[in-house]
Amino acid sequence: MKVNKKGLLAGGAIAIGATLVLAGCAGNDTETEESAAAEGGSLTVWVDSERVDALQGAADAYTEETGITVDLVGKDNSTIKDDFIQQVPTGEGPDITMGAHDWLGELSTNGVVAPLELGDSADGYLPVAINAATYDGTVYMLPYAVENIAVLRNADIVPEAVGSFDEMIAAGEEAGLDQPFVVEQGAEGNPYHLYPFQTAFGAPVFGSDENGYNADDLQLGNEGGQEFAAWLASEGKNGTGNFNTDIDGDIAKQSFLDGTAAFWLTGPWNVGSAIDAGVNVAIDPIPSPTSDAAQPFAGVKGFFLSSESENKVAATDFLVNYLGSEDVQLALFEAGNILPALTAAAESASSDAIIEGFATVGQDAVPMPAIPAMGSVWQYWGIAEASIINGEDPSATWTKLAEDVQSAIDG
């Protein structure tokens, strides 16, 4: 007899009468589900709590048209992935969950997601979104938003956009700033925010082929990587000091809001607080230290279909033919203020200068690798960059990083 975890937990909780836990474990309102199934089925959709309202309209409209009830369950963004992985095999999970494309490796290795056929509608999405939704040559996600970092410029201090990285620093110093450029790091580094500079030197993490990123082709330690490491050291503690591991997210934010920094490399999630603080914000492309473009990571958000869903037909229909529509994508954009993944919706959203700024940078963005091998990269990457910034030998540190990652991937 297979006892699933939820049942055991429920039992334990019940025995002492923790009614709250009980209610949670009873979950998903089995009774309503069964009665709804008789009328034409129901779908359970897990959504990031902040976006429930944005989706509610689409869900109601879908119910009206097809008679299929859509239950939106608001979930905490930090636990939604692990909950999904743990609950799908028990049969208690949702039919659809909202998530980020870099979960794909983990979800697919655990066998909890089903492929999604976008059919002809695939051409309507931004190429980077489709690229990110594809894993091992198969599409698994309906994309709804694309997110990338860009440089926020305080237009009151530096009125004009700048060209290269050195010009940016020069412009800031002319305005009399000690630390004109800030980017969040921290004791363990933050490779996500440094990646655009790394790509500018021609050192992506992995090479890619027609199936997406190729885990057997680690490009991190190539010659460009070595050049990047040398440049990073020259901009670190023993050099210009433009990169500092003591600057974490809060300190970077505070410097920009106080006007002690004129340039802040960050994502759309921080624009709101800068505008609220009265900063005259302009969004610029990321100034490159080389002649090549600085390409940040693109993170694509979307919806996944559970492999154990008992309502795959309705779920697929709801995702592809409904959530893929321009109106719904725009509604989600209103709620989250990030660029829609559907080209038509992205164009109407780009009338906003801020969104347009990020979208311009996003044209150069590359999808963050979702392959499980990426996990091995993250655990060494930031630490290596942090120690280079703090004055370790760049060439030796970078070489060791590439070796460590390679041996972790080889297991």
Add this chain to the structure above:
Amino acid sequence: MTTTTDEGVERAERASGTPPEKPTKRQRQAAGIADQASGGIGVLLVKILALGIVDAIALYALFILVVNAEWLIAGIVAAVAIFVNWVYFSRKRLPAKYLTPGVIFLAVFQIFVLAYTSYVGFTNYGTGHNGSKEQAVGALMSAALDRVPDSPTYPVAVVDRLGELSLVVTGPNGGVFIGGEERPLEPASGAQMEGGVAVGVDGYTTLSFQEIVSRTDEITELAVPFSDDPNEGALRTPDGRSAYQYTSSLEYDEAAGTMTNLDTGVVYTDIGTGAFTSEAGEELLPGWQITVGFDNYLKALTDTRLSGPLAYVTTWTFAFALISVASTFFLGLFLAIVFNDMRMRGRKLYRTVLILPYAVPSFLSALVWAGMMNESFGFINQVLLGGASVPWLTDPVMAKVSVLLVNLWLGFPYMFLVCTGALQSIPDDIVEAATVDGAKPWGIFRLIKLPLLLVTVAPLLIASFAFNFNNFNIIYMLTNGGPRDTGAPIPVGFTDILITMVYKVAFTGQMRDYGLASAYSILIFIVVAVISIIAFRRTKALEELN
């Protein structure tokens, strides 16, 4: 208290010296009522109310569990509920009345958690081994479907004849075809067209969208061979409106229990490791969950990657726990003695202020300390030390010192409280007698106060040791184990204790290994338990003092 006639008779019998007979049924009832009433009607009401609440919750739970078909758990809940009622409604079973609540709580919060953790420790539960074999096969097969490149989208209608489903397909040139499971597409006659798309065929019933939804399982299984040539693949419809042409790169042979990759010809077999494995040792993931015996424990103890770090992490864990207990205890004790002196004014105020660190949640204070200890921007370096750059959290030795300092700050108020209480329970006359005998203050403290204090406090020190041994919060919040040991093959840092190292090993990146993590947890539990048991036995000796 009522004097019944029975009792009058009884008394009369006793007075006349005849032995009492067995009490009649009515007498027993009367005795029962008297017995109940003697406890007071209020107590009885409270008892009935409390049991009522318990039973109501149990019934609600049973209802939910039966609806969800969780029979085993429902059985356990029912048995426990019946047992509780039996214990409290019976007039005997006094020990059980005292023990039952505690035992239930113990079972739920300790024994169950421990048993479940050990169970997981014997499985390969983790990334890639997450569900049942059946689910893994389903996931592999659906992921192996590849859409034929450049194949068009075919509008379809799902039709039914005698319970068997078929697809009516409109070709790109307007031709109408029909086919079903094992029945390749063939031209259909008598098609009903709507806007250039076939919506049905004579002799078949077209399914409405609701019907399609209610027969989801059949439709997702439905694969209509494109032609007699199997290499051309099959048509499948994910949403009942459009169909696409797929070929599969995997073939599952249920009888032989093998997966064959049709592109490379490699055969993957179930060799009992919880995943289909090729002869070359390559695994197809997802696999499934199986029990693996003591493999996780072996891996935990013999993993070559861990052997180096494990030694110094274990040493540091013991050092951290011991130094934390000692430092907090002695600081707390010192302050308690100081504020226990009657000659000091404003003791209450001082005491209140000293408790404050204990009142702030440790999560929060650890994060605040981490901010204050920032090398370039932190309050300590910038304000207190006038712009010094002490690497509080980034130098291996300083980080250890910082962790101990912050833990001292977090932990001394507790010891202060405990010692204050214990000191006040030491009778003054002992101290006076010692003074009369000419003992110096230090002697009084060392020979009289401390031993008496330890009788009370020793068990708490052991508990504090066990708590600090697994003090995940402070390490994770303050340094996250850093600064990282860049020479180690695993992402371990110089302030990592065992529990945070296990967390990193088991949950790094995308490869979760719950089985290994559980095995480690059990090992750590055994270490702490053994130390605690030995320590408790030693402290028994202290009680001889009284």
